Amino acid sequence: MIPAALVLLSFLRMDVRTGRVLERQWQDDRPIHPGSLAKPFIALAYAQSHQFRFPEITCTRCWLPRGHGRTGLRDAIAQSCNTYFDTLRAALGPGELDAVARRFGLRSVDEARPEELLRAYIELSRRAAEPGVNVILEGMRLAAKSGTAKRLAHDALAKTGTAPCTHIPKSPGDGFVVVLYPAVQPRVALLARLHGRPGSHAAAEAARLLQ
Numbered sequence: 640m641i642p643a644a645l646v647l648l649s650f651l652r653m654d655v656r657t658g659r660v661l662e663r664q665w666q667d668d669r670p671i672h673p674g675s676l677a678k679p680f681i682a683l684a685y686a687q688s689h690q691f692r693f694p695e696i697t698c699t700r701c702w703l704p705r706g707h708g709r710t711g712l713r714d715a716i717a718q719s720c721n722t723y724f725d726t727l728r729a730a731l732g733p734g735e736l737d738a739v740a741r742r743f744g745l746r747s748v749d750e751a752r753p754e755e756l757l758r759a760y761i762e763l764s765r766r767a768a769e770p771g772v773n774v775i776l777e778g779m780r781l782a783a784k785s786g787t788a789k790r791l792a793h794d795a796l797a798k799t800g801t802a803p804c805t806h807i808p809k810s811p812g813d814g815f816v817v818v819l820y821p822a823v824q825p826r827v828a829l830l831a832r833l834h835g836r837p838g839s840h841a842a843a844e845a846a847r848l849l850q
């Protein structure tokens with residue numbers, strides 16, 4: 640049972656150019672576990688120590704039971720392939736991921752406050768010209784077009800995630816989505832969290848918030 644007072648949808652909307660918070664409906668400022676929302680930063684940490692080349696990896700088992708098959712970075716971001724990013728993360732040296740996280744204003748990719756996390760994505764979009772970043776953003780555009788965030792139904796940059804619920808009572812997991820809209824020269828950044836539903840459902844809610 641969910642108490643009536645519990646808001647099922649939390650969101651944070653920011654102006655990409657000024658970095659100002661435009662709207663905030665988020666009950667608490669507790670750190671969240673970014674989960675799959677950390678994947679772009681894992682990719683960047685890997686790129687920096689591997690000549691900015693991303694591997695192709697065969698995923699045979701994932702959150703999608705049959706796996707994602709042969710996957711490069713762009714599709715791995717779009718489909719949020721766990722096998723792909725577990726492999727990349729395992730190839731990182733000590734401190735490499737933390738260094739990238741800090742450069743984007745995050746204390747850690749495993750724990751961040753909602754606002755810090757959204758700011759990190761804004762920063763990522765601003766660095767499109769830096770090596771390794773553009774292909775990550777292409778993956779996010781593909782996520783919104785045909786990947787895990789397709790229910791967004793907007794030409795945007797997006798990344799979904801599912802993370803442990805911090806509400807009381809707990810759900811098995813909360814869905815998250817980060818959206819930068821429009822895809823080219825984004826103006827609006829949005830982080831949405833939907834209690835007890837997967838990230839793909841959070842994307843559908845985010846679509847309404849973009850209207």
Ligand SMILES: [Zn+2]
Binds near residue numbers: 702719
């Ligand atoms: Zn996979």
